[in-house]
Amino acid sequence: MIDAGRRLAATALAIALAAALALAALPAAADTQVRLNTSHGAILVELFDEQAPATVDNFLAYVRDGFYADTIFHRVIPGFVVQVGGYTADFERKATRAPIENEADNGLKNRRGTLSMARTNDPDSATSQFFINLADNDFLDRATGKPGYAVFGRVIEGLDTVEAIAAIPTGAAGPFRQDVPRETVRIESADIVEPAE
Secondary structure, three states: OHHHHHHHHHHHHHHHHHHHHHHHHOOOOOOOEEEEEEOOEEEEEEEOOOOOHHHHHHHHHHHHOOOOOOEEEEEEEOOOEEEEOOEOOOOOEOOOOOOEOOOOOOOOOOOOOEEEEOOOOOOOOEOOOEEEEOOOOHHHOOEOOEOOOOEEEEEEEOHHHHHHHHOOOEEEEOOEEEEEEOOOOEEEEEEEEOOOO
16 A cells, blocks of 8 residues: 555656656747838847836837838937837827836846837836947946836847948938938838747
8 A cells, every 4th residue: 555655656756747847848938029121121129028028018019000110210329329110201200109117127238239218208208219229328227316218129130230220420300400310211111020930
């Protein structure tokens, strides 16, 4: 009777161990990727689904709606950022969803090649506009007394495209007194990349 009980316990342990090993062998869920097809080339970005869930959900909602098609890079500052996602080539401001809560406390840093949400002085005012960091912009990170700018993704292919956009001469245009590329640079489409691609 004792041997049967031991055999049963050993079998249960073996089954539990096999199940744990099978789960461990499964690949971790990959972060979502989005391809930004611009008039200067493609930029592939990986989103930080777990660290910035609300920001990623917001960004993907705009992507699924086709919102980013024909928005322009309206702010380009070499060595700092390129910004996009709010204006058409005619400088018409696109209607957006409600602002989202700032997730800059997610531990992610504004490093070269990362994507962050643009906002006003109100920390919880970000809607559709985002920027790509051209350098390690530590002063944009959250710190004591500073709400920071929420990082939610990074460029994994096409940083050369981003740099080419950053190299375009800028000036005044539309409602902006400076930093607008003299050559219109637009996002032609933004598409979620399926895992099989």
